[in-house]
Amino acid sequence: MTLDYKSIAGVLGALLGALGVSLLAPMGVALAYGEAEWWGFAVTAAGSVALGGGLWAAYRPKGELRVREGFAIVATAWWVLSLVGALPWVMTGVLDSMSDAFFEVMSGFTTTGATILGGADTPAIEAVPNSFLFWRSLTHWLGGMGVVVLAIAVLPMLGVGGMQLFKAEVPGPSADKLTPRVTETAKRLWAIYVGLTFIQVLLLLPVMSVFDAVNHAFATLATGGFSTENGSVGQYGSAYIDWVITIFMLLAGMNFALHYQLLHRNVSVLWKNEELRVYFAIVLGATALLTFSLWSPTNNLLPSPVTLNGQVVLASGETAPEGGGVDVSESVTTDAPRAGGDDIGGGAGTEPTEIRGREVITYDSFADALRYSAFQAAAIITTTGFGTADYEVWPPLAVGVLLALFFVGGMAGSTGGGVKVVRVLLILKNSFREMRQLVHPQAILPIRLDHRVVPDGIMRNVLSFIVLYIGLIGLGTLAMAFLGLDWMSAFTSTFSCVGNVGPAFGTMGPTENYTHVPEVGKWVLSLLMMAGRLEIFTVLLLFTPGFWKR
Amino acid sequence: MTLDYKSIAGVLGALLGALGVSLLAPMGVALAYGEAEWWGFAVTAAGSVALGGGLWAAYRPKGELRVREGFAIVATAWWVLSLVGALPWVMTGVLDSMSDAFFEVMSGFTTTGATILGGADTPAIEAVPNSFLFWRSLTHWLGGMGVVVLAIAVLPMLGVGGMQLFKAEVPGPSADKLTPRVTETAKRLWAIYVGLTFIQVLLLLPVMSVFDAVNHAFATLATGGFSTENGSVGQYGSAYIDWVITIFMLLAGMNFALHYQLLHRNVSVLWKNEELRVYFAIVLGATALLTFSLWSPTNNLLPSPVTLNGQVVLASGETAPEGGGVDVSESVTTDAPRAGGDDIGGGAGTEPTEIRGREVITYDSFADALRYSAFQAAAIITTTGFGTADYEVWPPLAVGVLLALFFVGGMAGSTGGGVKVVRVLLILKNSFREMRQLVHPQAILPIRLDHRVVPDGIMRNVLSFIVLYIGLIGLGTLAMAFLGLDWMSAFTSTFSCVGNVGPAFGTMGPTENYTHVPEVGKWVLSLLMMAGRLEIFTVLLLFTPGFWKR
Ligand SMILES: [K+]
Numbered sequence A, B: 001m002t003l004d005y006k007s008i009a010g011v012l013g014a015l016l017g018a019l020g021v022s023l024l025a026p027m028g029v030a031l032a033y034g035e036a037e038w039w040g041f042a043v044t045a046a047g048s049v050a051l052g053g054g055l056w057a058a059y060r061p062k063g064e065l066r067v068r069e070g071f072a073i074v075a076t077a078w079w080v081l082s083l084v085g086a087l088p089w090v091m092t093g094v095l096d097s098m099s100d101a102f103f104e105v106m107s108g109f110t111t112t113g114a115t116i117l118g119g120a121d122t123p124a125i126e127a128v129p130n131s132f133l134f135w136r137s138l139t140h141w142l143g144g145m146g147v148v149v150l151a152i153a154v155l156p157m158l159g160v161g162g163m164q165l166f167k168a169e170v171p172g173p174s175a176d177k178l179t180p181r182v183t184e185t186a187k188r189l190w191a192i193y194v195g196l197t198f199i200q201v202l203l204l205l206p207v208m209s210v211f212d213a214v215n216h217a218f219a220t221l222a223t224g225g226f227s228t229e230n231g232s233v234g235q236y237g238s239a240y241i242d243w244v245i246t247i248f249m250l251l252a253g254m255n256f257a258l259h260y261q262l263l264h265r266n267v268s269v270l271w272k273n274e275e276l277r278v279y280f281a282i283v284l285g286a287t288a289l290l291t292f293s294l295w296s297p298t299n300n301l302l303p304s305p306v307t308l309n310g311q312v313v314l315a316s317g318e319t320a321p322e323g324g325g326v327d328v329s330e331s332v333t334t335d336a337p338r339a340g341g342d343d344i345g346g347g348a349g350t351e352p353t354e355i356r357g358r359e360v361i362t363y364d365s366f367a368d369a370l371r372y373s374a375f376q377a378a379a380i381i382t383t384t385g386f387g388t389a390d391y392e393v394w395p396p397l398a399v400g401v402l403l404a405l406f407f408v409g410g411m412a413g414s415t416g417g418g419v420k421v422v423r424v425l426l427i428l429k430n431s432f433r434e435m436r437q438l439v440h441p442q443a444i445l446p447i448r449l450d451h452r453v454v455p456d457g458i459m460r461n462v463l464s465f466i467v468l469y470i471g472l473i474g475l476g477t478l479a480m481a482f483l484g485l486d487w488m489s490a491f492t493s494t495f496s497c498v499g500n501v502g503p504a505f506g507t508m509g510p511t512e513n514y515t516h517v518p519e520v521g522k523w524v525l526s527l528l529m530m531a532g533r534l535e536i537f538t539v540l541l542l543f544t545p546g547f548w549k550r
């Protein structure tokens, strides 16, 4: 039986129509600010509604959708919506290149937040019309909501990467039908998502304009990370803002089904849910380690860098003569945002230390060290990717902690990316089980999560997911290096895009952007963002010939 | 029931005694060359035989060993034998530090071949007495034999990392008793191992001294990689030697059970064995890709490096002004071994190209490109780690291919390291199965290897192994970076040691050594080598409290 292309077209039409309606929001912003580019949104909106409505009217699916059509819709929707969402950018000339525009919109919908703005061939964020900044944030917010519904209502039923574990927990009808489940779950979670966004806006308003507050709340709840400032959240230099956003990033990194339970006064989930406990344990542990390595008094306890033949060693393995001649150090300012491309300030009271040929930042004030540590730990584990400090100039221990958080990601059912806390927890349990099994070859040693046995099939799904996730990062790194990027940038940009984090290291570090990536590379990274966002299997499936044939 | 410590001590005693007898060989070499350090081997040999013999006499196990004691013996044996094998080095003052000596001997027994010789605080290889060079090669050869027996006779019965798949294929008694199986298998494979070594020595003799030929044959069959020349195999500059060693590395990377089958005229294994087919397919594919990127005419077809703000980007993400001022390029000579630490010549006819701030080597002659490509592909996939070229100055595509080969490693049951070809094959099959399963949720889709179904439990072992392998590399990288190494060196040295390859990138690249690694780091890397060599589970098991208690 072939794919039911008509039903697919019908549902895509509905989504396209919804996108068209959403485009009226940035159009409104453009009109409110008197920006000339409002027509780009208007034309795209009209086209989307017309085309989408037509498709829906003609091909609206009659019965229940099958699993196979579900996969086809999920994977093509992200692609089609990003293509259409990119049109206003190029139509109005705000961006010259379709590759750039598509990358930016895909980065928005997947809540990755990697940007091509602020590069040599693209406008600086400050030069972009407000309506387009709002459109970026809105792609985050819509994408985040889409992901939560997908993770809670759709993927568990499709059996992707062990997500079927959460079938029972979902706040929706228990029937095994896809359509009612999606719509019911969406309705129930929508209120929570909107509510949390509203509260964050209110909390930000005392120190931000309405426009900035709304944009940052959108980017926070979606764990997206686009900012209206080139210097990201660090530009405001406000401890209050940092802490508010830290807390809301952590809320966005939680399973939204838990928020639903909490709202219904089912407070026991707070200590009954193992994934939640591990999530908070990791956040607290990482913040402690980061503070330890960033606070000047404790930083001094760390080992000093290794020299080879009396030369300081750079990350590339190149050597530079100690103490002079070669100036490859990044400059660090101690009390103001840095000049040029380096626009995330180290914050006040920072103390640069010379380490392996580049400056490393530490903080004299414990409160500062804690604040920047907590913010960055939350920003990376939730894969929001906001910045208040340039973590590339942090001590090696801190960088190591962040790299580990890049991998972990948020909770399953959150807007966060990465492999998800629950999978990390399960593979750790599995490793211990495997070792116990070696000593007791005949014993049956079940793995439990929240006191329930995890079936072997699901455990295999989880292990396969992790292997595939890492394999995809390997392949992506090879592809990006092949396209001419240095290894550090190739690896960390792939790692960041598959995990939907946004910033990376090297030429795509927190103070840089993705403009200089070769054309083909932008499409590769876009595909990686989508693969990561859709739990990989969903996307790879479409590349298997068997999917389309039978 | 507690561990049977007496039996463990008894078997360790036997191994210690055997080590003592083996030490007579380098003692003989020392006497033959009139080297003053012969007494170091004599004293250690006498002590080992006395202590080992005493332990064996007192605690010789009466009945059959249990699985638990098997694990304890395997993991402690590598550690104890390395400690004892390090004694002659420090006793005679050839090396000053026990950390260095232990690292070198562990690197030998695990067939890793990472060396601390030739550094700032250690003698150059040319300055080391012949008897000690021979002792290094002998640790390889003995370790390689031990690993083959372990992989073919012991680990399948202990159920480690999916090795139980090979239970049936083993050339030994089919009884489920450990002791007769080990001794019988060892006897049968011993002849093959010795025979192959002998043939390689004969083939090398026309262009090498007997001493060099024996040492290089030992290092080849064990996929170890220690050379008697500071410039490794490249020092000889002989295409004949390169091709002979390439072929024998590939033979050593094959499952020795296959050699046994071939010897018994069972030629059909050559096309019936899936792992073997994949192994050769990878070698051929990698050689083709390497040749493509190294041969000047085809190299020109590759993408050029990406620049950021008009600056060439180094691997670290640092930038250097294009075309001048900062000299961080490695120097490349076109027809002679490089000076100083850079002692692996690029070979004749090389053509340096400027790429991202450092020189890249390509070859004008197709024969040269093929020769260096085939050698390095074989050296890395079999994890021998011999060098005829400095692959750090190869084009990015070539480096990517090599990094992938670092991961794959040899066949199961060979002397090679890495995750093993069969596991890579199985996880690929599993990924396709998982995707098919998504579309056919109810179907039973077995994974087959050589037309036999792989049980789900074994597939889970394999997946767990891969996850643990990668996790260990992650942890090791963090530890080495914490100790002060730059990220590139920290990652690649861990990657190389866990895979028992030897050379890495950065400060531990093919033209460098491990002398400058901090003291603690040498013990960490030693542990990683052992963990990699013993299929990880075997070593980690000993760190679980449950193993020692009940
Ligand atoms: K993000």
Ligand SMILES: [K+]
Pocket (backbone or CB within 6 Å): B111, B112, B113, B223, B224, B225, B383, B384, B385, B500, B501, B502
């Ligand atoms: K090796």
